[in-house]
Amino acid sequence: MNSRTHSDRRLELISAARYFYQQGWMVGTAGNLSVRLPDGSFWITASGRCKGELTTSDFVRIYPDGRVEKAADNSRPSAETAIHQVIYNLFPQANSCYHVHSVEANLVSRFCSGDSLTLPPLEMLKGLGVWEENPNCVMPVFNNYLQVQRIADEIQQRFSINPPQVPALLIRDHGVTVWAPSATDARNYVELVEYIFRYMVAAYRVGII
Numbered sequence: 001m002n003s004r005t006h007s008d009r010r011l012e013l014i015s016a017a018r019y020f021y022q023q024g025w026m027v028g029t030a031g032n033l034s035v036r037l038p039d040g041s042f043w044i045t046a047s048g049r050c051k052g053e054l055t056t057s058d059f060v061r062i063y064p065d066g067r068v069e070k071a072a073d074n075s076r077p078s079a080e081t082a083i084h085q086v087i088y089n090l091f092p093q094a095n096s097c098y099h100v101h102s103v104e105a106n107l108v109s110r111f112c113s114g115d116s117l118t119l120p121p122l123e124m125l126k127g128l129g130v131w132e133e134n135p136n137c138v139m140p141v142f143n144n145y146l147q148v149q150r151i152a153d154e155i156q157q158r159f160s161i162n163p164p165q166v167p168a169l170l171i172r173d174h175g176v177t178v179w180a181p182s183a184t185d186a187r188n189y190v191e192l193v194e195y196i197f198r199y200m201v202a203a204y205r206v207g208i209i
């Protein structure tokens with residue numbers, strides 16, 4: 001890989017972050033996006049940056065051995081880097097991991113008290129790889145802990161035994177994380193899950209769920 005290619009991959013994240021920010025899903029520096037490179041390292045958004053105004057210096061590169069390469073001296077990796085590391089370790093086909101904090105993700109995470117959110121059997125599920133008629137599909141829900149490593153450990157433990165039906169997970173009162181083979185797919189997945197969450201909030205208002 002050369003530096004030009006690395007730069008190109010960061011541009012995909014910058015574009016997605018700007019779009020998510022405009023949707024209100026990454027306000028107040030919230031959320032984090034990453035893309036994995038062929039050598040196994042990944043670029044992730046630096047901590048505390050406005051997601052609507054990212055530049056290529058607002059990223060940190062994490063290597064499989066844990067080594068950190070900063071794009072700028074004052075960069076720190078996202079506080080939630082451990083979750084991205086766990087996702088990449090669990091799913092070798094995942095090359096991008098996107099995490100956003102939307103209002104709807106937080107509302108629907110309270111629609112269930114257990115560890116799985118039942119999803120409505122919407123056509124949109126096909127975009128997440130669920131090709132069944134009237135699918136009986138759930139999204140895994142994890143508790144939010146101050147120690148991010150604890151969330152990451154629970155994801156690792158549960159998914160090692162029970163792989164999820166969809167490439168997405170919710171952290172209660174926090175946000176949603178998706179992973180995909182490419183940055184383009186990850187952007188689509190965020191749009192799809194956010195559509196499903198908006199539908200669920202609307203369906204709750206009219207009393208059909």
Ligand SMILES: [Zn+2]
Pocket residue numbers: 030031032080099100101174175
């Ligand atoms: Zn978060």
